[in-house]
Amino acid sequence: MSKNVMITGAGSGFGKGASLALAARGHHVIATTETDAQASALRQEAPDLEVVKLDITSDDVAKASGWDIDVLINNAGAGQTGPMADVPIERVRRLFDVNVFGTLAVTQAVLPAMIARGSGRVIIVSSIAGVVVGPSFGPYSMTKHALEAMGKAMRAELAELGVDVTLLNPGPYLTGFNDRMADSMWEWFGESSLNAPATPLFEMMRQFVTEGQMDPSEVVDKMVELTEASETAENNFVPPEILGQLGA
DSSP, X not given: OOOEEEESSTTSHHHHHHHHHHHHTTOEEEEEESSHHHHHHHHHHOTTSEEEEOOTTSGGGGGGGGSOOSEEEEOOOOOOOOOTTTSOHHXXXXXXXXXXXXXXXXXXXXXXXXXXXXXXXXXXXXXXXXXXXXXXXXXXXXXXXXXXXXXXXXXXXXXXXXXXXXXXXXXXXXXXXXXXXXXXXXXXXXXXXXXXXXXXXXXXXXXXXXXXXXXXXXXXXXXXXXXXXXXXXXXXXXXXXXXXXXXX
C-alpha cells in the first residue's frame, strides 16, 4: 500500500538513498533538504520526487504542518567531535539545534494530522552513538542519547493514539558523514587545548570510526522496511550485531 512519506536531510546519504528507494516502490515521497542548492540538485537527479527545501532549524518547519504524512523519517542531522573539556559550547548548541530541537520541531508539526487520523509512524534516526559513547564522540552522543529519550517517551505516549514511534541505530556507514564528523574537532582543537596531550587517543578514535565503513544500502533497506512494516521494535540496530561487536 502506497504511503505519503516525508524524509528530512534528503540531500545526501541515507536520506537521499531512502527517498529514491521508497519512490521506486511506489510511495509518494516528500524529500526535504537543508539548502536550495541541495534541492535543485536532487530535482535534477530525480525529477519524479517531490523535493522541498526545509531547514529543520528554521521557520521552514511550518511547511510540514500542512502535509498529510503517513510516515516521517527524521534523518537530518549534524556531527561534531571533540573532548568535552574543550569543545566550543556554540558548536554543542548548534548540534542540539539540529539533532534534537529541529527533529522535535518537525515531529510536532506532523503529529496533529497523524493523531487526528489515528495512524502514522515516526522513524527517528539515532545512532549506535545513542547507546554507547567513546572518547571525542561525547558531543554527538549527547544529542543522540537525547533522541533516544525523545523517541522512547513518544513511543509510549502515542501508541494508544495509533502513532508508532521507532528508533533506527546505524553503525559506521560510508556516506561521508562519519568522515566529516571525525575531522570536525581538528578545525579548532590544537596545542592550546586542555586535552592536547590526549591527541593520540583522539587520532585513534578518528581512525576507528572512519576505517572499514559499511555499505549504506543496508541502512536504506532498513528505512524501507520500517516504513512498510506493520509493526516495529523500539530500537533497530544496523547491522543487528553492532552492539555485540562493540562489547556493549
